[in-house]
Amino acid sequence: MSSPDELLRIEGVRKSFPGVVALDDVDFDLRRGEVHVLLGENGAGKSTLIKVLSGAHRPDTGRVLVEGQEVQIRDAQDAARLGIATIYQEFNLVPDVTVAENIFLGRQPRRFGFIDTKRMEAEAAKLLERVGVDVSPSARVRGLGIAQLQMVEIAKALSLDTKILIMDEPTAVLTTEEVDRLFAIARRLREEGVGLVFITHHLEEIAALGDRVTVLRDGRSVAHVDASEPEDELVRLMVGRSIDEQYPRERPEPGQMLLQVRGLTRNGVFEGIDLDVRAGEVVGLAGLVGAGRTEVVRAVFGADPYDSGGVEVLGKKLPGSDVGAALNAGLGLVPEDRKGQGLVLDASVEENLGLVTLGPTSKGGFVNLASQRSSAARVADELAIRMAHIGQHVRTLSGGNQQKVVIGKWLLADSRVLVLDEPTRGVDAGAKVEIYRLINELTASGHAVLMVSSDLPEVLGMSDRILVMAQGRVTGELSAEEATQDSVMSLAVAANPGPNPEENEVEGR
Numbered sequence: 001m002s003s004p005d006e007l008l009r010i011e012g013v014r015k016s017f018p019g020v021v022a023l024d025d026v027d028f029d030l031r032r033g034e035v036h037v038l039l040g041e042n043g044a045g046k047s048t049l050i051k052v053l054s055g056a057h058r059p060d061t062g063r064v065l066v067e068g069q070e071v072q073i074r075d076a077q078d079a080a081r082l083g084i085a086t087i088y089q090e091f092n093l094v095p096d097v098t099v100a101e102n103i104f105l106g107r108q109p110r111r112f113g114f115i116d117t118k119r120m121e122a123e124a125a126k127l128l129e130r131v132g133v134d135v136s137p138s139a140r141v142r143g144l145g146i147a148q149l150q151m152v153e154i155a156k157a158l159s160l161d162t163k164i165l166i167m168d169e170p171t172a173v174l175t176t177e178e179v180d181r182l183f184a185i186a187r188r189l190r191e192e193g194v195g196l197v198f199i200t201h202h203l204e205e206i207a208a209l210g211d212r213v214t215v216l217r218d219g220r221s222v223a224h225v226d227a228s229e230p231e232d233e234l235v236r237l238m239v240g241r242s243i244d245e246q247y248p249r250e251r252p253e254p255g256q257m258l259l260q261v262r263g264l265t266r267n268g269v270f271e272g273i274d275l276d277v278r279a280g281e282v283v284g285l286a287g288l289v290g291a292g293r294t295e296v297v298r299a300v301f302g303a304d305p306y307d308s309g310g311v312e313v314l315g316k317k318l319p320g321s322d323v324g325a326a327l328n329a330g331l332g333l334v335p336e337d338r339k340g341q342g343l344v345l346d347a348s349v350e351e352n353l354g355l356v357t358l359g360p361t362s363k364g365g366f367v368n369l370a371s372q373r374s375s376a377a378r379v380a381d382e383l384a385i386r387m388a389h390i391g392q393h394v395r396t397l398s399g400g401n402q403q404k405v406v407i408g409k410w411l412l413a414d415s416r417v418l419v420l421d422e423p424t425r426g427v428d429a430g431a432k433v434e435i436y437r438l439i440n441e442l443t444a445s446g447h448a449v450l451m452v453s454s455d456l457p458e459v460l461g462m463s464d465r466i467l468v469m470a471q472g473r474v475t476g477e478l479s480a481e482e483a484t485q486d487s488v489m490s491l492a493v494a495a496n497p498g499p500n501p502e503e504n505e506v507e508g509r
């Protein structure tokens, strides 16, 4: 029987795609004024479930009830009418119109037949104030940072009189401070009686924000538990086994110098970067979002230019801005923006895994297809990429499994120095450990890893040395033994303005 507090109930929902059953007999319920966490490994069916609620997918069987009434959600309009709003990882905002126009898209207040901009902006300002974001209603969306975009999406949801707010991995791209702000808004909405569905791979966020947790495994809802459940128990429910060692780093003796960066400077972005990476090492590059870490590693790889300084691989100087030369010298880069830079979405898993190796192995006109096939299959297996078959298009993989394909592609490329920018963002707890094991294998066989990561436990757990950046400069270096959360954070916020502080803004590109 439905209680008066029940907002949403899902019963026996099934959804299949060719070759996969994404959801199988799923039950779920959401109450007024609660945050309900959906937890599960990459490919467990979380995004598919919320797409059923947003009208993007129709279930094959099963029932969806909103406030006790069975409903059919055929499209986004149906969802909106029922008070359901969804914030996807990829935002749905229109970049070239204003914030206010985005919030009221398709339902702008009118006066004598014309859009009443004044009234629209005044109402938008009220909503933006309610979420506590300092953005002008007349600003264009294009210039906003990711956290601001998210807040605009939430303001938009509020304008729709939302009763059920669904967020798919909202914190994956936010800084610690921004996460705090998002949580404050979520708590306020909860007090107002909104029901929130929240997806995250960061286990520590569950107890911090959640009330209840539904665990999905292989498309089935396998557990409904309290959010205060211990983390290791949540992991066990999620992956079906316990993970005894989260950071299995084995440190070989460092060998020869592989990568040496001296005085690398890009005016106004980063300055005087010195960096050594030896065979067998994992060097962590820590810092806050916007400290310039991604900009530095892109310049090292030749993807972006620099103004002075230099990069040597195995003692040979690399020309600047030449990705081909970097590749030939043995550098590899797994970029932060994997959708934009790392994958061909309409090609298969196998083809994507072969993208980097295809060049080298086809020299002289031969591509060793058979060996390429078997190594692609091996890497897919080691990373436990969840797919119907190796010919499946990457576009239809779950978010986390797409990440694994990009990483796998570079593991196959056999680079001497692999630069990983946020390697486990969006990756589930079990798969993270698999990636760490592969990093161990690489370094044990004389390769090296330079890792940019905003996940502090990961930087501390996996790096042999940590360089910390703030405002475009290296503010300190710590060995694995001396590094702690506090020592890294104090270097990351070090007041160390560059020569021209105003030009030091590197965020929001």
Ligand SMILES: Nc1ncnc2c1ncn2[C@@H]1O[C@H](COP(=O)(O)OP(=O)(O)OP(=O)(O)O)[C@@H](O)[C@H]1O
Pocket (backbone or CB within 6 Å): 017, 018, 020, 021, 022, 040, 041, 042, 043, 044, 045, 046, 047, 048, 049, 386, 387, 396, 397, 398, 399, 400, 401, 426, 428
């Ligand atoms: N349009 C589609 N066509 C074919 N298969 C699909 C499609 N959408 C999803 N799938 C498959 O359904 C399964 C569940 O995917 P889903 O995106 O729901 O996972 P998820 O739990 O959100 O994972 P992640 O944590 O990686 O985001 C995966 O095996 C995925 O490949």
Ligand SMILES: [Mg+2]
Pocket (backbone or CB within 6 Å): 046, 047, 048, 168, 398, 399, 400
């Ligand atoms: Mg997903």
